[in-house]
Amino acid sequence: MKQPTFAIYTLGCKLNYSESSDLSRQLVNAGFSYAEHPDYIILNSCAVTAVAEKKARNLVAHLHREYPDSQIVVTGCYAALRPKEIQQWPGVVATFGNEDKMNVLPFLRGESLPTNPPFFPAFSSSDRTRSFLKIQDGCDYHCTYCTVWRARGESRSDNIEHVLHEIEQIHSMGIKEINLTGVNLGDFGRKNGTNFYELLQAIEKQDSGIRIRISSIEPNLLTDEIIALAAESRMIMPHFHIPLQSASDRVLGLMRRRYQRDLYAHKVAKIKELMPHACIAMDIIAGFPTETEEEFADGLEWLEALPISYLHVFTYSRRPNTIAAEMVGQIPSPVKKDRTNRLLALSEAKKHIFYNSHIGETRPVLLESESKNNWMFGFTDNYIKVRIPFDEGKINAIENIVLTEENLELS
Numbered sequence: 001m002k003q004p005t006f007a008i009y010t011l012g013c014k015l016n017y018s019e020s021s022d023l024s025r026q027l028v029n030a031g032f033s034y035a036e037h038p039d040y041i042i043l044n045s046c047a048v049t050a051v052a053e054k055k056a057r058n059l060v061a062h063l064h065r066e067y068p069d070s071q072i073v074v075t076g077c078y079a080a081l082r083p084k085e086i087q088q089w090p091g092v093v094a095t096f097g098n099e100d101k102m103n104v105l106p107f108l109r110g111e112s113l114p115t116n117p118p119f120f121p122a123f124s125s126s127d128r129t130r131s132f133l134k135i136q137d138g139c140d141y142h143c144t145y146c147t148v149w150r151a152r153g154e155s156r157s158d159n160i161e162h163v164l165h166e167i168e169q170i171h172s173m174g175i176k177e178i179n180l181t182g183v184n185l186g187d188f189g190r191k192n193g194t195n196f197y198e199l200l201q202a203i204e205k206q207d208s209g210i211r212i213r214i215s216s217i218e219p220n221l222l223t224d225e226i227i228a229l230a231a232e233s234r235m236i237m238p239h240f241h242i243p244l245q246s247a248s249d250r251v252l253g254l255m256r257r258r259y260q261r262d263l264y265a266h267k268v269a270k271i272k273e274l275m276p277h278a279c280i281a282m283d284i285i286a287g288f289p290t291e292t293e294e295e296f297a298d299g300l301e302w303l304e305a306l307p308i309s310y311l312h313v314f315t316y317s318r319r320p321n322t323i324a325a326e327m328v329g330q331i332p333s334p335v336k337k338d339r340t341n342r343l344l345a346l347s348e349a350k351k352h353i354f355y356n357s358h359i360g361e362t363r364p365v366l367l368e369s370e371s372k373n374n375w376m377f378g379f380t381d382n383y384i385k386v387r388i389p390f391d392e393g394k395i396n397a398i399e400n401i402v403l404t405e406e407n408l409e410l411s
């Protein structure tokens with residue numbers, strides 16, 4: 001009998017990548033094989049912005065044109081939010097939201113669909129050097145611009161024992177770095193009577209030697225004890241990704257964020273006091289409804305003085321069924337674009353300063369398989385991208401490299 005074939009496409013966040021990777025392993029273990037022109041195409045979609053949704057629509061249309069006899073299954077946030085719309089698209093045979101994603105395999109086998117536990121773990125393994133390990137899902141914060149909490153459901157987590165088991169498993173595959181991932185990572189364990197700090201302590205005690213990165217963590221959940229633990233740790237990398245979203249306290253209030261900018265500045269100061277070399281990345285939204293030019297300019301000045309390493313800048317995008325989308329005082333597109341560009345310019349400048357301040361230091365670099373024009377690339381412990389001449393034998397090696405003007409990869 002012919003083996004069924006599949007292909008899987010992923011859009012969006014690291015959580016989606018970890019879940020797609022897990023689903024691929026499940027399908028391969030169940031006897032499916034990968035093919036470019038497959039029987040089944042799975043698209044793990046994203047709905048965080050209007051652009052992400054457009055990408056999903058275009059991709060499905062393109063795949064259906066290229067492979068008209070393939071059956072398409074759409075999963076992920078877009079499928080969770082608007083399944084009926086997607087079910088009308090030519091070629092689509094089924095949709096599964098985030099909580100039912102793991103029903104794709106029984107569906108493809110024509111089996112009855114089980115009821116799933118609220119949390120299912122996942123990790124990515126397509127990359128030889130690093131893995132995204134999902135330890136938490138969902139969010140109870142309900143920020144006024146966000147659709148993710150609707151699409152991903154209530155906050156829930158894995159348990160500490162199982163996370164340690166997954167770390168062992170990833171380590172035994174020869175992968176050198178794990179990125180702990182969740183929708184609201186810092187909320188890990190709250191409903192199981194534990195917390196993120198206790199998880200990190202347990203990981204430290206396990207002492208597997210694998211490099212650990214903490215993906216995005218809300219500033220109010222990044223406690224001083226977590227920062228102190230990271231500073232002492234051999235495994236937790238000096239690298240933080242902390243969303244701010246707005247540098248105006250009034251706008252933060254409208255967004256229903258759970259902190260003001262002083263708290264953010266305190267966290268940055270604490271990190272820099274204990275780990276002056278740490279990389280700190282920030283998420284920020286340009287052009288949230290009612291944001292005035294004065295507020296924006298004041299925020300920009302405040303950001304200039306903050307010792308962060310770079311910014312992920314998002315232009316505010318009006319998402320259906322959110323409070324912010326209905327607010328009076330939407331910002332015109334050209335203004336949003338202008339503010340986005342000013343923040344991007346600031347990010348560029350900060351990244352240069354951060355990179356250049358480490359020239360002359362020797363730092364451990366995990367070398368990856370990506371190669372371009374006979375160069376290979378890797379990241380230092382503090383997330384500086386470095387290039388060296390390509391050497392296949394060095395893929396997945398951690399090398400101590402002296403940072404120079406020539407080997408820093410700023411692009």
Ligand code: SF4
Nearest residue numbers: 139141142143146149
């Ligand atoms: S913290 Fe806010 S922005 Fe982040 S997922 Fe939760 S609701 Fe969305």
